[in-house]
Amino acid sequence: MPHSDVMPIGLFARRSGLTASALRFYADSGLLRPSETDPVTGYRYYGAAQLTRAITLRRLRELEMPLPAVETVLDSGAEEASRLIDAHVAKVAGDAMAVRHRAGMLKASLDGAPGLPIAVLKGPVLADAVEQILTATTWDPEMPVLGGLRIETGPEAVTLTATDRYRLSTRTLVPAETPPQTWAATVRGDELRAAAAEIRRSASVRIEATPYGVLLRTPGREDQFCGLLSEEFPDYRLMLASLGDVTTRVTVAKGLLLRSLEDHSTDRVALDVTDHRLGVLSTGEGACEASLASTVTGQSLRVWFDLTTLYPAVSTAIGPDVMLDLRGPQRPATVRSAGRGDLTTLAMPVKPDHPAGMPHDKDRLHDHCSHQR
Incomplete structure (x- = not known):
């Protein structure tokens, strides 16, 4: 008879999240043998101390880790097990990206027609x-x-645009060759992000359009394929056209502003603009955490932002100084380089009394523009 500190296979299966058939398989494989087996009935019993190994085994198999690797992880210390898991995940991700790339290249060749040249740009740019x-x-x-x-x-230009509904970033690039014709499509961001590491190493990139995506051709390197998204892209030109007049313009050192945002103690931040100063305020009583020398034109103003919206808008600006065009406490703000206008970001403010991370109706750029229209 089993001891009181062991449990039958059915109960152990429920507690571990493994099926009884899976437990029998892992027992036969040597990965998780029962602590006792009744010699008469053949019933299998497991100890409570085996639950941790069983749950870890299940989680490793959910990562699609092969059995030999699972056994190695289970028998390793925490540091080595962590390294092995990272190596497995990296391999799975790499294999998936390679399959997606090969599938994209195959789709690009299905109709037999060559890609349509649309632009040539400098790879690093x-x-x-x-x-x-x-x-x-x-x-x-x-x-x-x-x-x-x-x-x-x-x-005359190639324009790149993206939006998450609270920010909108757009940048114009001057092509190395005049584009032969106008063209527009929305490309998968995850595939472009993966391709960026490769195209950065090439002096030039030729972009060719296919019915299913774009080919990024680089001399002496493997072509990169990025698929298209079929959904309609938000009308960002309407957003830009409906912004309204700038009431306050602030020019401030980008590094100083970023450091003040990095040191900020809350998830919500206010920019308090007065004559020649830009204050960075915290929530609550609005205590000033930083006061930055700035060039200010227009009226004094206080505008609140979620840090997750404002920080990336400032960090991606080009050059040492950033220009903030403010239109009021509930209207989109424009963030750009003080010296270059080819990268522009819109950032939507929030109400100071609204919970952080919980947007109200007018927090979204698209909602604001629809309201203005």
Whole structure:
């Protein structure tokens, strides 16, 4: 008869999250043998001390780790087990990206037609722009387009745009060759992010359009394929057209502003603009945590932002100084370089009394623009 500190296979299965058949398989494989087996009935019993190993085994198999690797992890110390798990995840992610790339290249060749040339850009410049603009994307299963980057080509420029509904970033690039025609589509942001590391190493990148995505062709390197998103991209030109007049303009050293935001003690921050000064305030009583020398034109103003909205808008600005165009406490603010205008970010303020991370109706750029219209 089993001892009182062991449990039958059914109870152990429920507590560990493994099925009885899986436990029998792992017992036969030597990964998790029962502590006792009734010699007459053949019933298997497991000890409470085996639960940790059983649960870890289940979680490793949920990562699709092969059995030999699972056994090695189970028999390793915490540090070595962590390293082995990281190595497995990296391999799975790499394999998935390789499969996606091969599938994309296959789709690009299905109709037999060559890619349509749309632009030639400097590789490092394009890679930087992609990484800057992708900070304004988000993962939303109900709106996949918010994870994409809009690419538009015209006779004089290539424009990259992304939005997560609380920020909008857009940057124009001067092509190395005049684009042969206008073209626009929304490209998968995750695939562009992965491709950026490769195109950064090339002096030039030729972008070609296919029915299913874009090919990024680099001399002497493997082509990169990024798929398209079919959903309609938000009308960001309407957003830009409906911004309203700037009431306050602030120019401040980017490094000083970033450091004050990094040292900020709360999730909500207020920019308090007065004559020649920009104050960074905390929530609650609005105590000033930093006072930065600035060039200010227009009226005094206090505007509140979620830190997760304002910080990336400032950090991606190009150059040593950042320019803030403010339009009021509930209107989108424009963040750009004080010396260059090819990268522009819109950041939506919040009400100071609204809970952080819980947007109210007018917090979203699209809602604001629809209201203005």
